Amino acid sequence: MSFVRSLFGELPRRVNSASFKKAAYTFSQNTSNQTLSLAPINLCQRFQSTNAQAAATVTNDDEADPQDIARLRKLRNIGISAHIDSGKTTCTERILFYTGRIKEIHDVRGRDGVGAKMDSMDLEREKGITIQSAATYASWGDYNINIIDTPGHVDFTIEVERALRVLDGAVMILCSVSGVQSQTMTVDRQMRRYNVPRISFVNKMDRAGANPFRVIDQLRSKLKLTAAAVQIPIGAEDQFRGVVDLTTWKAYYNEGENGEVLAEKDIPEELMDFATEKRHELIEQLANVDDEIADIYLMEEIPTAEQFTNAIRRATLDLKFTPVMMGSAFKNQGIQPLLNAVVNFLPDPTQVTNTALDVAQEEKPVDLVPYSANPFVGLAFKLEEGRYGQLTYMRIYQGTLKRGAFITNVKTGKKIKVPRLVRMHAADMEDVEELGAGEIGAMFGVDCASGDTFSDGALKYTMTSMFVPEPVISLSLSPMGRESPNFSKALNRFQKEDPTFRVHVDKESKETIISGMGELHLQIYVERMRREYNVECTTGKPQVAFRETITQPAKFNYTHKKQSGGAGQFGRVMGNLEPMTTDEETGKDVAFENRVVGGNIPTNYIPACEKGFMDALEKGPLIGHPVNGIRMVLEDGAAHAVDSSEMAFRIATKNAFQEAFNKGRPTILEPIMNVSITAPVEFQGTVIGGLNKRKGTIADTDIQEDFFTVTADVPLNDMFGYSTELRSATQGKGEFSMEYKEHQPVQTFVQQQLIEEYKKKEAAKK
Structure with a gap:
């Protein structure tokens, strides 16, 4: 505590210094409005942390090694x-x-x-x-x-x-x-x-x-x-x-x-x-x-x-x-x-505020101080399968990562030894003994997931997660000839490396479905399977990631009752479904809310009701696609002393959801892409006509010299094969790019077509 006492003694002289402001900002922990808290009581509270390493933490330039500061400045x-x-x-x-x-x-x-x-x-x-x-x-x-x-x-x-x-x-x-x-x-x-x-x-x-x-x-x-x-x-x-x-x-x-x-x-x-x-x-x-x-x-x-x-x-x-x-x-x-x-x-790294969450203190935000003398905190932000095993890219936020040192994966609590450290130069690498605070490098032979935080075991800090967009397109994928172990090995590796690449097996067709951010994204992975794993694959027709939702609230009152000798099944749920917009803070657009009072549904059955709600979201009643933009509010219900069980309430909630869903004016949502096209001016009419045919809404046009650029919102379902059409319409001189914008309701006649196709497909399975 001698540092704190000396700091208080010098307070009047150092209040205006940049280093003191930085230290006080670190101590205050007020990340929401970034105000500086210079009150001695706050400094004491920060210093008397329950963390065993807090007293050893370097918090300002005066305490840090001058050589370390010079390195960070450069x-x-x-x-x-x-x-x-x-x-x-x-x-x-x-x-x-x-x-x-x-x-x-x-x-x-x-x-x-x-x-x-x-x-x-x-x-x-x-x-x-x-x-x-x-x-x-x-x-x-x-x-x-x-x-x-x-x-x-x-x-x-x-x-x-x-x-x-x-x-x-x-x-x-x-x-x-x-x-x-x-x-x-x-x-x-x-x-x-x-x-x-x-x-x-x-x-x-x-x-x-x-x-x-x-x-x-x-x-x-x-x-x-x-x-x-x-x-x-x-x-x-x-x-x-x-x-x-x-x-x-x-x-x-x-x-x-x-x-x-x-x-x-x-x-x-x-x-x-x-x-x-x-x-x-x-x-x-x-x-x-x-x-x-x-x-x-x-x-x-x-x-x-x-x-x-x-x-x-x-x-x-x-x-x-x-x-x-x-x-x-x-x-x-x-x-x-x-x-x-x-x-x-x-x-430089000292001029950027990086915030971690202290798991030991209910994920309280903590500002990291990028000095090598501090306890180690690093983030594994990217994985690659290298010639010598998994290559894990690391950003060192504070402390030092040394070859042969033991570090802890904060998420799993697993302690691992760092076998090899390298600096990357594209595909080449250079072995190093250690990486200091602020550095970016890579380590070999460490099993972890992208986004895992590592510490030296003294701190239980985790870095905030990054934003991962949802996939917009899917393909069915099957290996040609006999299935080899390399097929699943490749898919597992690609999923681990890329959070936007998803794989699942369709429960009914038993097909392997891969999902990603676009046609090129999936084509690249199919090609990599052939080159890197020697697995030839055939792909099915691209499937758009439709979603289902409701447009107006709907009440439900459903009783699940089954009696077949002995203990039966009984569960009654009451409440309503309502449309929900995306929560900006969490990014979620589905929610389950429990408002049951008086114990009509015992509290131990509430999690089962939530599971039933999540089951129902997986496959919507209209065309079997996932449901989003919905909140389920459970208000009342009834239970039986003998016949009620978790399974009964799970089934009751799922069936109640489907019943209410059909009353809530359900609609199908499709991904809308923001499409940008550049082509010579003489083809402007043809290009815009082609977009109109594909149900595009023109947002902006801009003419520069002999070229024009048009930006439009077009349903992804109508964009398949567009690259070929654009090439032929512009004599190969046009180019386009597109990115996901949002999901919007499909037109009424399109919805009807999709529902009919789904019904035919389901009937063919029976």
């Missing part, structure tokens, strides 16, 4: 995220080249037979897309940067989700022609969900029609970001040859065979007026979010380069501002300034 954990085909992997390839991690630059599609370093799977190189996020690390000057390159395709959105869950900052890449696209909006939502500060990088400045300032306008209007250019381009399209930095007031050109030399020169005379205008715009935007720049702006002065850097960093870390860089990764332009921006504007 560390950045970033992700590269964007819409598909914006140049993420190309950009990462150039970053690795300029930081000296690779010696040669290779194309993404592997035209030279090698392919990009970060696309290590054969499938990725063949298709020219990123399927799995890949981790690497690099050094830029004195700084160490951990980088995760994420997929852009919506089918692999879970890879982006889990990367952003553990990263401190991100680079959001945008195409200079296409600008903000559908998946850009998804990535933006994910970054907001995990409060990740970001830099925006307008890529492909060498493309015809490049216009970075239109992209910045879209960032402000579509994503509602306070964004401003920190650079302006020198030339554009095929004349693009460098950038002007508005903070240092210098021009930068990439010279040398691969742009490895960054030459600093004076700003070209013809760009002076435009640069002055854009610098004034940058100052205006910063003045809206930063007090220091606001004072300078009001005095009509120009900030120094240092004032600019500090203000942009402060505003970016506070999630109030997004600096916009520009360049062309493919043409080796603008990557070194982007690396400087990562170092200057994005946070």
